[in-house]
Amino acid sequence: MPLKTESELSAVQRDSFNRARSALNARNYDYTISLMQGLLKTEPLFLEGRRMLRAAAIQKYKALSGFSKQMTSVKVAGMVVKASAGKKQPNDALILAEEILAVDPYNGKGNEMIAEAALALNEPELGAMAYETVKEGNPKDKGNLLHLADLYMKMGDFPKAEKTYGQVLEIDPRDGDALHGMKSASAAHASRSGGWDSATDYRDIIKNKDEAKALEQANRVVKSDEAIDEQIAQLYAKVQSEPANLNPPKQIAQLCEQKEDFQSAIQWYEYTFDAGKRTDNSLEKKIDDLKMTVLDRQLADARKAAAADPAQAEQLKELEHQRNLVLLDMSKRRVEKYPNEYQFHFELGQAYYNLGMYKEASPELQLGLKQPNVRSEAQNLIGLCYMQRHMYDLAEKAFRSAKEEMPMMDNGKKEITYNLALLLEQQGKKEEYIAQLKEIYEVDMGFRDVTHRVEASYGH
Numbered sequence: 001m002p003l004k005t006e007s008e009l010s011a012v013q014r015d016s017f018n019r020a021r022s023a024l025n026a027r028n029y030d031y032t033i034s035l036m037q038g039l040l041k042t043e044p045l046f047l048e049g050r051r052m053l054r055a056a057a058i059q060k061y062k063a064l065s066g067f068s069k070q071m072t073s074v075k076v077a078g079m080v081v082k083a084s085a086g087k088k089q090p091n092d093a094l095i096l097a098e099e100i101l102a103v104d105p106y107n108g109k110g111n112e113m114i115a116e117a118a119l120a121l122n123e124p125e126l127g128a129m130a131y132e133t134v135k136e137g138n139p140k141d142k143g144n145l146l147h148l149a150d151l152y153m154k155m156g157d158f159p160k161a162e163k164t165y166g167q168v169l170e171i172d173p174r175d176g177d178a179l180h181g182m183k184s185a186s187a188a189h190a191s192r193s194g195g196w197d198s199a200t201d202y203r204d205i206i207k208n209k210d211e212a213k214a215l216e217q218a219n220r221v222v223k224s225d226e227a228i229d230e231q232i233a234q235l236y237a238k239v240q241s242e243p244a245n246l247n248p249p250k251q252i253a254q255l256c257e258q259k260e261d262f263q264s265a266i267q268w269y270e271y272t273f274d275a276g277k278r279t280d281n282s283l284e285k286k287i288d289d290l291k292m293t294v295l296d297r298q299l300a301d302a303r304k305a306a307a308a309d310p311a312q313a314e315q316l317k318e319l320e321h322q323r324n325l326v327l328l329d330m331s332k333r334r335v336e337k338y339p340n341e342y343q344f345h346f347e348l349g350q351a352y353y354n355l356g357m358y359k360e361a362s363p364e365l366q367l368g369l370k371q372p373n374v375r376s377e378a379q380n381l382i383g384l385c386y387m388q389r390h391m392y393d394l395a396e397k398a399f400r401s402a403k404e405e406m407p408m409m410d411n412g413k414k415e416i417t418y419n420l421a422l423l424l425e426q427q428g429k430k431e432e433y434i435a436q437l438k439e440i441y442e443v444d445m446g447f448r449d450v451t452h453r454v455e456a457s458y459g460h
Contacts (some may be wrong), residue, residue, distance in 0.1 A: 003123060004046040013039055017049060024056050032056035033102050037095075044094050047126055053098065053131060057105040072104055080109045090117035106137025108144070115147070124155045142171050151183055160265075161185040170322060186267045222420075229257050246276050250283075257290065262297075266290050281338075288330045295323045324354045334362075342371035346378050358385040376402055380416045387423055395423055409443045418448060 009017060020035040040046060045457035064072065083096040093113050100110035112131040118127035131148035134141060145168045152161035165182035170177055232255050238248040239248035253268035266287055273283040304317050306312040331348035338344055345366025352361035362385045368378035379402035386395035406413040421436035434457045440447050441454045 002045070003125065003253060004043050006046075006048060007044065009046065013043060013046075017052075020052060020056075021047075024052060024059075027059070029056045029060040029179070033060070037098055037102065040455060043094060044091050045121070045123060045126070047129070049103060050098075050126070051129065054101065054105055054129070057102050058133075058136075061103075063106055076100055076104045076110075079103065080107070080376065082107070083113065088118040093117040101133075105199065108134055108138075108141075115151075124151055128149050128155065129352065138170055142168055142175070145171075146175075146181070149178070153181070158185045158188045167272075169211055183267050186263050187271070225259055228259050231255060243275075246272050249275065262290050262294050266294075285334075288334075291330075292323075295319075295326060300322060303304050312342055321355075324351060327351045328355060338399060340371075342367050343374065346371055346374045350381060353381050353385060356388075358388045361385050376416065379405075380412075380419060383416070383419060383423070387419070387426075392423060392427055396420065399423065408438065414440050414444060414447050418450070421453075 006014065006017060013431070016035050016039045020032045020039070022302075023029075023032040023035065024306045033053060033056050036049050036056070039049055039051065043049070061069070061072075070251070079100050082095075083100060088096065094117050097110045097113035097117070100107050100291050101114075104110070111134045114130035115127040118124065118130065128148065128151050131144055135148060138144070145164055149161045149164035149168065152164060157459045162182055162185035165178045165185060168178035169182065172178070182223055235248040235252045235255075238245065239252070242248065249268050249316060253265045253272060256265035256268060257357045269283055269287045269290070273280060273287065276283070299316075302312065302316040306316040328348070328351040331344060331351045334341070334344040335348050345364045349361045349364030349366075349368055352358070352364060362382060365385070367380045369375050369382075371378070379398055383395045383398035383402070386392070386398060399416055400418045403413060403420065406416070409417075417436050417440055423434050423437060424433040434454065437450050437454050440450045445451045
């Protein structure tokens with residue numbers, strides 16, 4: 001049965017619908033609910049009417065006091081038990097579900113009944129409405145979000161599916177189902193937006209056939225997004241015709257990266273990595289690096305938003321925490337796979353430090369000392385870990401050792417010297433504290449708050 005529109009209602013039904021609309025505008029929620037429940041018993045697939053019914057129930061529910069909502073939950077619990085007894089035909093399930101949702105529109109079981117009935121009737125849009133309602137009431141319900149995203153995929157609404165899987169990953173960055181779903185949604189979205197899923201030949205996508213020939217004959221320098229898309233279309237045809245050839249998908253990934261379409265690039269690098277039996281270490285690192293690039297861009301946007309609106313600070317803090325969790329997961333995988341790569345041990349120690357896991361960070365950072373290009377950074381972080389754990393003698397030794405190894409007062413040495421100064425200040429060693437700051441002051445008065453601290457010691 002197809003969904004019904006208002007124009008398909010009978011004259012009597014349209015009159016009921018119009019009266020319900022007027023009642024909703026007048027905030028007469030009980031009358032709206034009564035009218036729409038009656039109408040939907042005769043026209044269960046009138047989606048616009050069901051949306052109106054839900055809007056009335058939500059407004060009524062939001063107006064309740066906290067105590068009233070508690071009493072409502074008790075009442076709904078009994079209704080749910082009654083509705084769950086025995087197997088129901090889809091239309092009967094819809095009627096029982098609406099009785100529950102008239103009392104608590106966000107109830108999970110009531111909306112689940114709507115979704116299951118909708119799928120039985122082959123009307124996924126109705127099911128999506130149910131999961132969307134639960135999402136409004138509880139946006140952190142990961143299971144509901146996964147159901148909603150899966151349904152969007154069945155509907156072919158890949159952008160919404162991709163966004164919803166992304167919301168699951170914001171809650172739990174390690175959710176494998178969401179990661180897989182987001183990958184599939186992104187690839188499907190890219191395929192559809194490029195016309196690849198319907199084209200019988202990549203030339204159908206390329207408007208200029210002469211240019212298509214030129215693309216076949218030479219790997220020319222790509223200068224525009226349009227030209228990149230044309231070349232991607234050609235390579236996609238090769239992916240389909242030569243599935244064992246890993247060069248075309250890798251080239252697609254590189255072109256997506258060139259366009260700064262990082263999500264699509266990640267999907268194609270993952271496709272290539274999986275097709276190659278996950279043996280190409282450079283691809284694995286590329287995937288991780290691009291994921292961090294995406295997170296870093298999101299963080300940059302969040303920092304701008306927080307600077308303009310302090311109310312966004314909490315969201316920024318949460319995003320930074322999520323980034324650190326993702327980085328920790330990546331670093332752990334790399335260390336497990338390449339235990340003798342000391343750069344990866346340093347990155348793991350850095351990830352632990354960013355999450356405040358100072359005890360766990362220290363041994364990884366010690367191994368990072370064996371990597372020459374990060375040795376000073378590792379030594380500095382070791383000192384900071386000791387500081388956080390109030391192991392001041394070891395912290396001082398780490399900072400001084402790092403300083404001795406650095407002949408020039410560059411930014412790295414300034415950072416270590418500054419941290420040593422703060423440590424000495426904490427220990428009440430005022431003269432030594434100021435002496436360290438003066439080393440920086442003599443070469444860079446603009447470094448942090450060094451000028452204020454040094455000049456304040458003179459009483460200025």
